[in-house]
Amino acid sequence: MPICDAQVEQGVRASFARQGAMRLIRASLQRVEAGRAEIHLPHWEGVAQQHGFVHGGVVGMIADSAAGYAAMTVAPAGASVLTVEYKLNLMAPADGRQLIARGMVVRGGRTLIVTRAEVFAVKDGKETLCALMQQTIMVMHGKEEKPASSQ
Amino acid sequence: MPICDAQVEQGVRASFARQGAMRLIRASLQRVEAGRAEIHLPHWEGVAQQHGFVHGGVVGMIADSAAGYAAMTVAPAGASVLTVEYKLNLMAPADGRQLIARGMVVRGGRTLIVTRAEVFAVKDGKETLCALMQQTIMVMHGKEEKPASSQ
Amino acid sequence: MPICDAQVEQGVRASFARQGAMRLIRASLQRVEAGRAEIHLPHWEGVAQQHGFVHGGVVGMIADSAAGYAAMTVAPAGASVLTVEYKLNLMAPADGRQLIARGMVVRGGRTLIVTRAEVFAVKDGKETLCALMQQTIMVMHGKEEKPASSQ
Amino acid sequence: MPICDAQVEQGVRASFARQGAMRLIRASLQRVEAGRAEIHLPHWEGVAQQHGFVHGGVVGMIADSAAGYAAMTVAPAGASVLTVEYKLNLMAPADGRQLIARGMVVRGGRTLIVTRAEVFAVKDGKETLCALMQQTIMVMHGKEEKPASSQ
Numbered sequence: 366m367p368i369c370d371a372q373v374e375q376g377v378r379a380s381f382a383r384q385g386a387m388r389l390i391r392a393s394l395q396r397v398e399a400g401r402a403e404i405h406l407p408h409w410e411g412v413a414q415q416h417g418f419v420h421g422g423v424v425g426m427i428a429d430s431a432a433g434y435a436a437m438t439v440a441p442a443g444a445s446v447l448t449v450e451y452k453l454n455l456m457a458p459a460d461g462r463q464l465i466a467r468g469m470v471v472r473g474g475r476t477l478i479v480t481r482a483e484v485f486a487v488k489d490g491k492e493t494l495c496a497l498m499q500q501t502i503m504v505m506h507g508k509e510e511k512p513a514s515s516q
Numbered sequence: 517m518p519i520c521d522a523q524v525e526q527g528v529r530a531s532f533a534r535q536g537a538m539r540l541i542r543a544s545l546q547r548v549e550a551g552r553a554e555i556h557l558p559h560w561e562g563v564a565q566q567h568g569f570v571h572g573g574v575v576g577m578i579a580d581s582a583a584g585y586a587a588m589t590v591a592p593a594g595a596s597v598l599t600v601e602y603k604l605n606l607m608a609p610a611d612g613r614q615l616i617a618r619g620m621v622v623r624g625g626r627t628l629i630v631t632r633a634e635v636f637a638v639k640d641g642k643e644t645l646c647a648l649m650q651q652t653i654m655v656m657h658g659k660e661e662k663p664a665s666s667q
Numbered sequence: 668m669p670i671c672d673a674q675v676e677q678g679v680r681a682s683f684a685r686q687g688a689m690r691l692i693r694a695s696l697q698r699v700e701a702g703r704a705e706i707h708l709p710h711w712e713g714v715a716q717q718h719g720f721v722h723g724g725v726v727g728m729i730a731d732s733a734a735g736y737a738a739m740t741v742a743p744a745g746a747s748v749l750t751v752e753y754k755l756n757l758m759a760p761a762d763g764r765q766l767i768a769r770g771m772v773v774r775g776g777r778t779l780i781v782t783r784a785e786v787f788a789v790k791d792g793k794e795t796l797c798a799l800m801q802q803t804i805m806v807m808h809g810k811e812e813k814p815a816s817s818q
Numbered sequence: 819m820p821i822c823d824a825q826v827e828q829g830v831r832a833s834f835a836r837q838g839a840m841r842l843i844r845a846s847l848q849r850v851e852a853g854r855a856e857i858h859l860p861h862w863e864g865v866a867q868q869h870g871f872v873h874g875g876v877v878g879m880i881a882d883s884a885a886g887y888a889a890m891t892v893a894p895a896g897a898s899v900l901t902v903e904y905k906l907n908l909m910a911p912a913d914g915r916q917l918i919a920r921g922m923v924v925r926g927g928r929t930l931i932v933t934r935a936e937v938f939a940v941k942d943g944k945e946t947l948c949a950l951m952q953q954t955i956m957v958m959h960g961k962e963e964k965p966a967s968s969q
Contacts (some may be wrong), residue, residue, distance in 0.1 A: 373756055385564040386571035389540065415661055420537035421599045429573045448572045452603040452754055452905040452952055454932050456925045459666040465740060466613025471950055472909045474777070477751060477805070479907050479950060497818070497924055497932060499905055499952045500804065501752055510566055600930060601954055603754040603801055603905055605781050607774045622757045622799055627929070628956070630756050630799060639878060648773055648781060650754055650801045652903055652931070652954065687866040688873035691842065715838040717963055722839035723901045724882045728875025750874045756907040812868055 369399040369438045377402065377434050380510050384430070392411050394434065400470040402434035403456045408462050410480035418458035421496075424466075424484050428453060428498040431468030436502040445510045446478070451500035459495045461488035478502040520589045528553065528585050531661050535581070543578050545585065551621040553585035559613050562601040570610035572647075575635050576615075579604060579649040582619030583631035587653040590624045596661045597629070602651035610646045612639035629653040671701035671740045679704065679736050682812050686732070692731050696736065703771040704736035710764050721761035723798075726768075726786050730755060730800040733770030734782035738804040741775045747812045748780070753802035759796045764788035780804040822852035822891045830855065830887050833963050837883070845880050847887065853923040855887035861915050872912035873912045874949075876920075877937050881906060881951040884921030885933035889955040890924045899931070904953035912948045914941035931955040 374397045381387060381394040387404075390412050396403040404427045406412065406419070414420040429451055437446045468482040483494035522605065525548045532538060532545040540557075541563050547554040555578045557570070565571040580602055588597045619633040635647035676699045683689060683696040689706075694716050698705040704730045708714065708721070716722040731753055739748045770784040786798035834840060840857075843865050849856040854889045857880045859865065859872070867873040882904055887951040890899045921935040937949035 380566050382570065385561045386574055389562040410536045411540040415531050415534035420535065420577065422573070422580045423537055425576045425580070425604075426571065426603075427571025450603065450605040451576075452601065452753070453576075453651050454601040454924075454952060454954060455599050456927075456932050467822060474909075479909050481950075495577035496926060497952060499907060499932075499950060500596070501907060601903070605801060605803060607776075607781050623796060625758075630758050632799075643773060648783075648801060650756060650758060650799060680870050685868035686873065687863045690877055691864040712838045713842040717833050717836035722837065722879065724875070725839055727878045727882070727904075728873065728908075731875045731878070749832025750908050752905065752907040753878075755878075756903040803969065812918050 368505055369397060373438050377437050380437065381434065386426065387430065390423055390426065395481050397434065397438060400435055400439055402431050402438065402468045404431045404466045405480045406464040408464065412461055417459070419464055420454045424455065424459050424464065424496045425453050427464060427466040428468070428482040428496060429464035429486050429500065430483040431488040432498060432500045433468070433502060435468035435470050436480050439478065440504050441506070443509045445505045445508050447503045447505055449501040449503050451498050451515050453496060457486070457493055457495040459484070459486050461486035463487045465492065478504065520548060521640045524589050530590050531588065532565050532585065535663040537577065538581065541574055541577065543584055547587065548589060551586055551590055553582050553589065553619045555582045555583055557615040559615065567609070570615055572606045575606065575610050575615065575647045576604050578615060578617040579633040579635050579647060580651065582617035582654060583633040583649060583651045584619070586619035586621050587629040587631050591627065591655050592657070594660045596656045596659050600654050600656045602649050604647060604649045606647050608637070608644055608646040610635070610637050612637035614638045615644065627655055629655065671699060674797050675740050679739050683736065684740065688728065689732065692725055692728065694732070699736065699740060699776055702737055702741055704733050704740065704770045706733045706768045708766040710751070718760070720767055721723040723757045726757065726766065726798045727755050728769065729766060730770070730784040730798060730804065733768035734784040734800060734802045735770070735804060737770035737772050738780040738782050739809040741772050741780065742806050743808070745809055745811045747807045747810050748773050749805045749807055751803040751805050755798060755800045757798050759797040761788050763788035767794065778806055780806065787798050822850060826891050826918050830890050834887065839879065840883065843876055843879065848911065850887065850891060853888055853892055854938070855884050855891065855921045857884045857919045859917040861917065870913070872917055874908045877908065877912050877949045879918065880917060880919040881935040881937050881949060882953065884919035885935040885951060885953045886921070886955060888921035888923050889931040889933050892923050892931065893957050894959070895964045896960055898958045898961045900956045900958055902954040902956050906949060906950050906951045908949050910939070910946055910948040912937070912939050914939035916940045918945065929957055931957065
C-alpha cells in the first residue's frame, strides 16, 4: 500500500483521537495509507450482543470509521469528510478475539467519495470476512476539523 | 400503536438486557409494540464523534437495534432474529440532549422481514429527523435466544 | 398532496419525455406534486423476468425515476438532479397488470436530497407493496437540463 | 477465473434467455464462470436518459443480473435464486459505446449469498468504473426454474 503524506496521516490520527465513541469501544487506528485505513477492535464484554459475538452496530462503527478515514486521506488539505450513507452486510458472526476493519477508496471526486470496507474476525490466527460495507462520503471544503478546545 | 403480547414484549426486553453494547452506550429500550420498538440514547461524551455530535456509528447501532426488535415482535414464538444488512442515511448532525430511534416492520415474511428505522435528535423539546435506515432481518426458526448462563 | 409550481412540473415532464429508457419500458409519469412524483408501468412481455413477473431491475428503474423526479420538484430553479446511489428491497413478486412507483422527498438540502420510493403491484384492483427504495440525490446547481437538440 | 460445470452454465444461460427485459435492453450474457458472470450492453437510444448517457436504472438492471447469475453458479442443483435487495452507487456517467457488468460472489451460504457487481463504461477501448453494487441473494431450494412453456 502506498504511504501517504505525513501531514495527512497526522490529521487523520488527530481526528480519530477526538472521537469519544472510538475510545468507548476500545477501537484503535492501526494503519493510515493513501486511500486506506485500518481499525482494530478487541472482543470484550462491552461490545457484545445477546449471543456473545460483537454487536452488528459496533461492526458498523469500525467499518464506517475505517472507510471514512480512508476517504480523508484523499481529500484536499483544509477539507473535512462526512458520512452521507452506508450499507452494511453482516455475513458471519463477529466471532474471535479481535476484529480488523479495512477501509479503502473506490472512487474519489471533488464533492463525493465512494468507499468500501471489509471487517474480518480473527480467531486462532485466521481471518474470516464477517462484514462488507459500501459507503458514500461527502467532502466539506474549507471546513477543516478543529481540536475540540478551539471549537 | 397496537400493544403486543406480554410474552413477546418480555422476550424482547430480556434480549435487549443481554446486549453489553447497548449498556455500554447507555441506550434504553423504551417502547415495544406489535411491529414497533423505540430506543432512547442520552447524548454524553462517550458516544461523541470529533465534532461533538453523536457518532454516526452509534446512530446506526440504535437504529439497527430498534428495527431488529420491531422485527422480533412479529417473528413466531421460538424463533430469533438476525440482521442480514442495513442501509443508513445520516441526514443531519445528531445534535441534542437525546436521540430517539423508532423501528417499524414494513413487510413480514416467513424467512425475511423488511424494516425501517428513523432516528430523531431531541433539542429544546423539538425532534429533528437525523437518520433513516432500511434493513433486512432473517428469522431463525427453532433457534430461540437463551440467557447467557445456559449457552 | 400540495400542488407544485407549474413551471417546475413542466420541467419535470420535459425531462421525463427526454428519457428513451422510460419510453422503452412504456413507463408514464402520472403525477407531479411538491416533493412527490408517481410513475405507472403496464405489465407486458418486454419487462418480464424468467418467472413472468416484472424484472427487479425494471422495478428499480421506475422507483429510481419516481424518487429522482420527486427530488427535482424541490431543487432550485436552474439546477438539475443526479442519482448518487439507491438501495432497493424487492419484497414480493411484481405480479399484476400494472405497477405504480411513488417517490417522495424525505429531507431536502442544498447539495443532497434524501428520498424514498414505494412500488405497488396492482392486481384485481388491489395494490400490494412489492418494493421499497431509499435514495440519495445530488443537486447540480447552475446545470439546468437542456433539450437534446441544443446539447 | 475457474470454469464452472457445463450443466450449471447451461442452466444460467437458459434462465437469461427467458428474461424478456434483458432482450428489451439488448443485454447479452457473455461469460459464466464459477462465482462470476458478465453481461454486456450496447449503448443505443433505447437505454438513454435525458443527458444521453445510459439510464441509471438500466445500469442497475445489468448489475443486478450479473451479480444474481454469479450467485446462481454457486447455488445447489435444483435451486433457484432471487434478489432480496441491492445497493447501487452511480459514480460516473455511463458514457461509451458499451457497458460491461461483472458480478461476483463475495460469500455463499445455504440460504443467502452476498455478491458484488462492478459496471464499466467502454470508450475508445478504455474501461471506466461507473457503478458499484452490493447485493443480497436468496436461495430457493427445490424451486428449480422451469421453461416458460411448462409453467
